[in-house]
Amino acid sequence: MSGLDRFEARKKLWSDLEETDLAVKKEPHNLRVPRSQCGGEVIEPLVSKQWFVTMQPLAEKALLAVEKGELTIIPERFEKIYNHWLTNIKDWCISRQLWWGHCIPVWYIVGKDCEEEYIVARSAEEALMKARDKYGKDVEVYQDPDVLDTWFSSALWPFSTLGWPDLLAEDFKRFYPTTMLETGHDILFFWVARMVMMGIEFTGTVPFSYVYLHGLIRDSQGRKMSKTLGNVIDPLDTIKVFGTDALRFTLALGTSGQDLNLSTERLTANKAFTNKLWNAGKFVLQVLPNRYNVSSWQNIEACKLCVSTGKTHTQTINSRKIVYVRGRNP
Numbered sequence: 001m002s003g004l005d006r007f008e009a010r011k012k013l014w015s016d017l018e019e020t021d022l023a024v025k026k027e028p029h030n031l032r033v034p035r036s037q038c039g040g041e042v043i044e045p046l047v048s049k050q051w052f053v054t055m056q057p058l059a060e061k062a063l064l065a066v067e068k069g070e071l072t073i074i075p076e077r078f079e080k081i082y083n084h085w086l087t088n089i090k091d092w093c094i095s096r097q098l099w100w101g102h103c104i105p106v107w108y109i110v111g112k113d114c115e116e117e118y119i120v121a122r123s124a125e126e127a128l129m130k131a132r133d134k135y136g137k138d139v140e141v142y143q144d145p146d147v148l149d150t151w152f153s154s155a156l157w158p159f160s161t162l163g164w165p166d167l168l169a170e171d172f173k174r175f176y177p178t179t180m181l182e183t184g185h186d187i188l189f190f191w192v193a194r195m196v197m198m199g200i201e202f203t204g205t206v207p208f209s210y211v212y213l214h215g216l217i218r219d220s221q222g223r224k225m226s227k228t229l230g231n232v233i234d235p236l237d238t239i240k241v242f243g244t245d246a247l248r249f250t251l252a253l254g255t256s257g258q259d260l261n262l263s264t265e266r267l268t269a270n271k272a273f274t275n276k277l278w279n280a281g282k283f284v285l286q287v288l289p290n291r292y293n294v295s296s297w298q299n300i301e302a303c304k305l306c307v308s309t310g311k312t313h314t315q316t317i318n319s320r321k322i323v324y325v326r327g328r329n330p
Contacts, residue, residue, distance in 0.1 A: 101147030158207035220263035
């Protein structure tokens, strides 16, 4: 059955079992068949060779960076999550069977066993040169078809964009390491911890001194927004309905590292509140004296002093008599 499509191979296998009286019975069975979101193809496990990175030595250095104060995580409670991930870390499979990505820098020798004979190099030219030195001038090489895991490529970002591996590059010397990284708490391990590990391994220092973790904007049910669920809230549409101030104020209510459930009820309430603030500000601006009216502004300063001392003060602003009493509104 070598070379047959898996679906055809299954039919032929069952046919062979029936012909040899080895089949017991055939009956319908309901099951969930996972399918690709993009093309709808059936997804099934496939045993294949993958590239792994030994993570324990890298994780130990990243843990030590926090312990020694070289890296500070804000809010502090996320240090426990950081330490938990790196203390219980497993080796990392970095092979991905995708069309786009950084190609794994491994070349194989044509006619040789892939598991035993391979070359690691920075380019195809370097790989071919190494192969010729070892196997002769007529040798042929081909690159591993897999690409690196996206998070692996992302882990190199702090320094790979600044001229690395040239440590004397002007951008690298000026911008690495940086002071602070600001990102979502949900990728503390997937991105932040891996950047720390790669930075220490390849440059000898942490890529940043502080990590500030913000919360996530979720839907009204507390679910993470995604195209699959169809619960993504477009800020431009929200502004058209509730206004910019209401949206900004709602988002500003979120605290450091705390997720925020965005709902129409919350936006409606905050729209009313920001409208009250706007009206209050408009009223204050209307009753304030002209900027060149020095005596009126001196009276306002005297009023502020009375409020702080508890005394009563009467004054006229823009032909309106106002009495200020401590503990009462004018």
